[in-house]
Structure formats: C-alpha cells, structure tokens
Amino acid sequence: xxxxxxxxxxxxxxxxxxxxxxxxxxxxxxxxxxxxxxxxxxxxxxxxxxxxxxxxxxxxxxxxxxxxxxxxxxxxxxxxxxxxxxxxxxxxxxxxxxxxxxxxxxxxxxxxxxxxxxxxxxxxxxxxxxxxxxxxxxxx
Amino acid sequence: xxxxxxxxxxxxxxxxxxxxxxxxxxxxxxxxxxxxxxxxxxxxxxxxxxxxxxxxxxxxxxxxxxxxxxxxxxxxxxxxxxxxxxxxxxxxxxxxxxxxxxxxxxxxxxxxxxxxxxxxxxxxxxxx
Numbered sequence: 001x002x003x004x005x006x007x008x009x010x011x012x013x014x015x016x017x018x019x020x021x022x023x024x025x026x027x028x029x030x031x032x033x034x035x036x037x038x039x040x041x042x043x044x045x046x047x048x049x050x051x052x053x054x055x056x057x058x059x060x061x062x063x064x065x066x067x068x069x070x071x072x073x074x075x076x077x078x079x080x081x082x083x084x085x086x087x088x089x090x091x092x093x094x095x096x097x098x099x100x101x102x103x104x105x106x107x108x109x110x111x112x113x114x115x116x117x118x119x120x121x122x123x124x125x126x127x128x129x130x131x132x133x134x135x136x137x138x139x140x
Numbered sequence: 141x142x143x144x145x146x147x148x149x150x151x152x153x154x155x156x157x158x159x160x161x162x163x164x165x166x167x168x169x170x171x172x173x174x175x176x177x178x179x180x181x182x183x184x185x186x187x188x189x190x191x192x193x194x195x196x197x198x199x200x201x202x203x204x205x206x207x208x209x210x211x212x213x214x215x216x217x218x219x220x221x222x223x224x225x226x227x228x229x230x231x232x233x234x235x236x237x238x239x240x241x242x243x244x245x246x247x248x249x250x251x252x253x254x255x256x257x258x259x260x261x262x263x264x265x266x267x268x
Contacts, residue, residue: 032232045227048239050246065242067226067233119228126229132238 002062002139004049006102011066011135012044014097018090024082025070039073042083047132061107061138069115069130080129091133104137164259168252169210175248176200176212182240183216193218198237214241 008031015021015029027034027041034041048065068091070083092111098104112132119126180200187194197218204210216237218224227233253263 032227034229043227043233045233045235047225047233047235048242050243065238067235069226071229115226117222117226119223121229124229128226 002059002104002137003102004062004064006099007064007104007135007137008044008046008066010096010098010102011068011091014090015042015044015068015087018086021083021086021090024079024086025072034071040071040079042068042070042087042130044068059139061136062104063134063136065112066133066135067115067130068133069128072127073124074127075118075125077127077129080127084129084131087130091135096135098137098140100140102137103140105140107136107138109133109135164256165210167255171251171255172210172212172248173200173202175244175251176214179214179241179244182244183214183237186236186240187224194221194224197221214244
C-alpha cells in the first residue's frame with residue numbers, strides 16, 4: 001500500500017536538509033502553515049492528486065501535485081527568488097529517497113507550473129514564489 | 141458523411157480529410173462544454189460564500205482558436221482567488237479550483253477521445 005504521508009515526509013525532509021535552501025529561508029519548511037512569527041520559510045501543500053488503475057483494478061501509479069513555495073516578509077524578492085531556484089534544483093527531474101514504509105518508488109518528480117504573487121497582509125508585504133510539482137510514484 | 145473515409149480517388153480522399161476536423165470539432169464542443177460546466181458547478185459549490193465574489197468569479201469562457209477548435213476555459217477571477225488556492229501567510233492553501241478543473245479536463249479529454257475513436261479513428265496519448 002502506498003503511504004502518501006511518507007511521500008510527503010520524504011519531500012519535506014529533502015527540502016529541510018538542504019543548506020542552500022535554509023540559507024535563503026532560515027525559518028524552516030512546513031506543511032500548509034508556518035508557526036506564528038516566522039518571516040522567511042517554505043510551505044509545502046497538497047494541491048491535487050489522482051491514481052491510475054489498470055487491469056483487475058490494480059493501482060499502477062499515484063500522482064501528487066504539491067505547492068512548494070518560498071514565503072518572505074518584505075518587498076525585496078531576493079530570498080524567495082533564490083529559494084525558488086533551489087527548490088527547482090532539488091525536485092525537478094531529481095531522485096527522491098522514499099523509505100520502505102512509503103510502499104512506493106518514485107516514477108517522476110517534475111515542475112508543473114509557476115506560482116508568484118505578492119500579498120498585503122495588514123500592511124505587511126509578503127513575497128510568495130515557487131511552483132507546483134508533480135511527484136508520481138508506483139507501488140513498490 | 142464527413143467522418144467516413146471513402147477511398148474513391150485522391151481528390152475525394154483529400155476532400156474527406158479536409159472536412160474531418162470540422163466534423164470532429166462540431167461533435168467535441170458539446171462534450172467539452174459539459175465537462176467545463178460540471179467543473180464550474182463543483183468549484184462554485186466548494187468555494188465559501190462570504191461576499192459572494194469567489195463564487196461569482198467562476199465562469200466558463202468560450203472562444204474559437206484559429207477559426208478551428210472551440211475552446212472552453214474555466215476561470216476564477218476574484219482578486220484573491222490565488223491566495224485562497226495557494227495560501228496566505230495566515231491561511232493555509234485551500235486547493236479547490238485546480239484539482240476540480242484538472243479532474244474534469246482529463247475526463248473531458250477522455251470523453252472526446254472516445255467520441256473520435258467511435259468514428260473509427262485512432263487516438264494516441266489522450267488517456268488519463
């Protein structure tokens with residue numbers, strides 16, 4: 001059985017362990033929401049998913065589409081730009097070490113489409129930059 | 141019968157081939173708009189309604205590309221739709237528009253491929 005949680009943990013773990021990404025956005029990598037007070041961080045969130053079934057209803061793959069974006073306080077975009085570049089280097093067409101408990105092996109990890117916007121939250125300017133990435137796995 | 145190839149000679153064959161895209165396009169339009177409307181209905185139902193702008197901003201836009209294919213584009217046009225979808229600093233992402241529209245688009249493509257294949261043509265690469 002494919003365990004999607006372990007796929008997510010592997011993705012977040014890979015991003016968390018990267019020194020270059022941590023240098024750009026030092027407050028960490030979080031799923032959905034960062035802790036209150038964080039000002040430079042990475043968010044991973046599930047955007048979409050699907051499975052492909054074939055003969056005898058056997059599952060041949062699951063595709064997870066994740067939002068992976070850097071978020072930083074301020075009008076300067078250097079930090080999120082560096083993070084965006086590094087995230088792409090880490091995920092797009094790259095391997096992902098999945099533990100045995102994930103029950104899956106990676107078929108492809110790839111960039112899907114771009115995310116970039118500026119948010120005005122209570123007169124604070126926040127930069128959001130990243131992409132959606134597809135992580136497609138097959139049962140191990 | 142524009143979708144049936146009758147090999148009566150080169151000029152007849154050429155005329156049949158020229159007519160084929162129009163016929164397929166004519167039949168594909170109602171299929172695609174059905175899936176686009178289904179996606180619209182689902183997105184509107186999934187969006188919360190506080191001011192109503194999120195729901196009101198979801199619409200199907202029809203246009204003809206290069207005078208040939210009719211395209212149906214589902215759009216969400218509220219000024220904060222992207223923040224709802226991808227998250228703000230204080231609110232988690234709430235994936236709604238993209239998963240629904242992508243699922244219905246895939247289903248629509250599969251349905252059009254089935255229609256084309258029902259006319260005796262072979263479709264490659266249109267599976268889910």
